[in-house]
Amino acid sequence: MIRLFILLFLTTSLFGARVETFRWSSGETYLTFLERNNLPLRPLYYNLDGDEQQLSEEILSGVHCQISREKNGDISQVFIPLNDELQIHIYKNNGQYLFETIPIISETRTEAFTLKIEHSPYLDIIRETGSKKLAKIFVSSFQNSLNFKNDLRKGDTLAMVYEQKYRLGKPFSMPTLKAAMIEMRGKKHFIYLNSDDRFYNQDGNEVEGFLLATPVNNARISSRFTKRRFHPVLKKYRAHQGVDYAAGRGTPIIAAGDGRVAFIGETRGYGKLIKIEHSNGYLSLYAHQNSFKKGLRSGSAVKKGQVIGYVGSTGLSTGPHLHFGLYKDGRAIDPLRVVQVATKKLKGTERTAFLKLKSNYDQSLNLHVTNETKFTRVSMPDNVCYFFNGEQCVQDKLDSES
Numbered sequence: 001m002i003r004l005f006i007l008l009f010l011t012t013s014l015f016g017a018r019v020e021t022f023r024w025s026s027g028e029t030y031l032t033f034l035e036r037n038n039l040p041l042r043p044l045y046y047n048l049d050g051d052e053q054q055l056s057e058e059i060l061s062g063v064h065c066q067i068s069r070e071k072n073g074d075i076s077q078v079f080i081p082l083n084d085e086l087q088i089h090i091y092k093n094n095g096q097y098l099f100e101t102i103p104i105i106s107e108t109r110t111e112a113f114t115l116k117i118e119h120s121p122y123l124d125i126i127r128e129t130g131s132k133k134l135a136k137i138f139v140s141s142f143q144n145s146l147n148f149k150n151d152l153r154k155g156d157t158l159a160m161v162y163e164q165k166y167r168l169g170k171p172f173s174m175p176t177l178k179a180a181m182i183e184m185r186g187k188k189h190f191i192y193l194n195s196d197d198r199f200y201n202q203d204g205n206e207v208e209g210f211l212l213a214t215p216v217n218n219a220r221i222s223s224r225f226t227k228r229r230f231h232p233v234l235k236k237y238r239a240h241q242g243v244d245y246a247a248g249r250g251t252p253i254i255a256a257g258d259g260r261v262a263f264i265g266e267t268r269g270y271g272k273l274i275k276i277e278h279s280n281g282y283l284s285l286y287a288h289q290n291s292f293k294k295g296l297r298s299g300s301a302v303k304k305g306q307v308i309g310y311v312g313s314t315g316l317s318t319g320p321h322l323h324f325g326l327y328k329d330g331r332a333i334d335p336l337r338v339v340q341v342a343t344k345k346l347k348g349t350e351r352t353a354f355l356k357l358k359s360n361y362d363q364s365l366n367l368h369v370t371n372e373t374k375f376t377r378v379s380m381p382d383n384v385c386y387f388f389n390g391e392q393c394v395q396d397k398l399d400s401e402s
């Protein structure tokens, strides 16, 4: 009953409130944001549990946030996306500010298009769609198996099927490539996203992308990656933007790939923390370390497999483990998708399932090539609820800018 009252209160208080969209600036932290806006730190940060405090360190610069104010200018609500599925929601109830994490409501559509190569896949996809993101996902998924520079001919065809999320009527977040075809000198090459979230070619062989070493040897995975999970006991939405490896204190941590140390130091949530920048927009993160490898500093070059530190329990941690995060172009992705696995060739039932998926995508790709499907952006209806508190829509009409 109390919950219902809060919901009603929210819905009505939001109605008629002024809503502004702003971008999270680089260098802003959750704490500096609260301080700058005179929002109380105790209920909105210090009283939160460890997981929530850690999540507040995950806000990305450039992300579109919404803030609504009462007539007197006081903040009534703030929405800060943590990833493409979960957002921080700060709201006022009976004069008190409260914190919760709630799902981001978006719609996912499957889209497809084909085009004839004029210059290069990258430039031509941008010319056709206006989207650098689509060009990026197409090119990066093929880059380790094909050489576009030497083997392309003007007039060759490419086709792609992908999923795009929409929020507030506009494309939102990175699209996901599901299947793609490129013709090179008359020969067609295919790539498919399998149900294990890895890319395979038409023979069921994994197309080797950016592969990482496991950062701790012989460690047990104690928590997996999730962008959004409902905790049935706490009745809260959670995200875990990394993989936890449980290991004894002092176990060596190795760099998952070649790169350069982008950050080494201590943070409240992640404790002793190292971030390593790799090529192609990847960044790996190693948290809760007991100590760092001596001599390592910001800017140091590191080699794949090199020891960078030792497992510990610093920061908001309940026991010795490595929290290992991976980011591609600033977005958290599941590290287990790119950590090296022994079998990269599908066999048995996995192969059978893949071939079924492949044949569906082949039908779709062939149809689009035959019909010469052109790129179109679907305009989405406006009556969709994007701010959802788990039970009910808490949305006013917003200036849709994100």
Ligand SMILES: [Zn+2]
Pocket: 223, 240, 242, 243, 244, 322, 323, 324
């Ligand atoms: Zn973790």
